[in-house]
Amino acid sequence: MDDIVAQPLRLLDPRKFRDRWTTADGEPRASVHLKKLETLWFCTGTLCNLTCEHCYIESSPSNDSLVYITTDEVVAYLDEIENEAYGTKTIAFTGGEPFMNPDMIPILQAVLERGYDALVLTNAMKPMMKVSEPLLELQQQYGDRLTMRISIDHYSKDVHEQERGKRSWDPAIRGMQWLSEHGFHIDIAGRLFSGETDEQMRSGFARLFERQGINMDAWNRHQLVLFPEMDESLDVPEITTACWNKVGTKPDDQMCATSRMVIKRKGADHPVVVPCTLLPYQPEFELGQTLKESFQEVPLNHPHCAKFCVLGGASCSG
Structure with missing residues (x-):
């Protein structure tokens, strides 16, 4: 853990993140247990209308390695939540672009009519606007129980489009x-x-919101969520059981202590559950087909666990 001190960027040491339970230095790897399933995420599919420069899930108009989740598949997990009395509050959706999934509106209807809060991560572009009428009907019926989280990478058009591509700014705005x-x-x-x-980012977004007439508080960390960058090719410390006190956090603060994500791989007969939104492609992180099976210890055996969650203090739930 001594190498947590800021150092020049370097490539990830190939000895790291190899063994599920032991670090490269032979120390016991930190792990997290699911204490309560507060948020259940669904990956709606990896197809997207954009090809971003650095997309952790590699979404694009051609990547369907994670296929569209269906209404029936979502409902089956909602049934399990209720049958097992998990007390889940929020059902969240990421992609890809969720509104490219043809079942997205009926999925949201199923979630909201059962009393859950719904969170949708969207780029707010053409796929969303194509379903604007039924989406507005859901908003009018369920109000603030439906939250739309819009991906605006930067408060300036030029920097945003460096990441998301030309002509991606105006439609999002x-x-x-x-x-x-x-x-x-x-x-x-x-x-x-x-x-x-x-602080600089929030000041910039505050100016953007004022200029565009958006009634949002850029200093509210729930209204403007700023995520650390993720690049699993760069070096990052492994988190050991001795690290918790040193970094000033604890296992129960991590995303995988309160959430899970459901994905469906191309060609698979059924969806599977993974610990969080950041680890959709690693088979070793599959926790089973059911939510009940996913109530198990998760070793923090990936660079994202260290950089995004433990050291970055971030959570996709905001």
């Missing part, structure tokens, strides 16, 4: 304005990849 004008509960997901401080 129009989508954000439409959601705001129609009373949707919205928040923004930005990214700390420009070298600016948290």
Whole structure:
């Protein structure tokens, strides 16, 4: 853990993150147990209308390695939550772009009518606007129980489009304005990849919200969530059981202590459960087909566990 002190960027030591329970230095690896399933995420599929420069899940118009989840598959997990009395509060959706999934509206209807809060991560572009009418009906019926989290990587057009591609800014801003004008509960997901401080980013977003007439507080960490960058090729410390006190956090603070994600791989007969939104492709992190099977210890055996969660203090739930 001594190498947590900031150092020049270097490639990940190939000896690290090899053994599930032991670090490269032979120390016991830290792990996290699911204490309560507060949030259940669904990956709606990896297809997206954009090809971003650095997408941790490699979404694109051609990547269907994680296929569309169906309404029936989502409902089966909602049934399990209720049958097992897990007390889950929020059902969240990420992609890909969720609104490319043809079942997205009936999925949201099923979630909201059962009394859950719903969180949807979207780029607020054409796929969302194509279903604007039924989406507005859901908002009018369920109000603030539906939250739309819009991916605006930076407060400036140039930097945002460096990541998301040309002509990605204006449609996203129009989508954000439409959601705001129609009373949707919205928040923004930005990214700390420009070298600016948290304060500088929030100041920039505050100016953007004022300029665009968006009634949001950039200093509210729930309304504007700024995620650390993730690059699993770069070196990062492994987290040992002795690290918790040193880094000032604890296992129960980590995302995998309160959430799980359901994915469906291309060609698979059924979905599977993984610990969180960040580890969709690693078979060793599959925890079974059911939520009940996923109530098990998760070793923090991936660079994202260290950089994003433990050291970055981030959570996809906001």
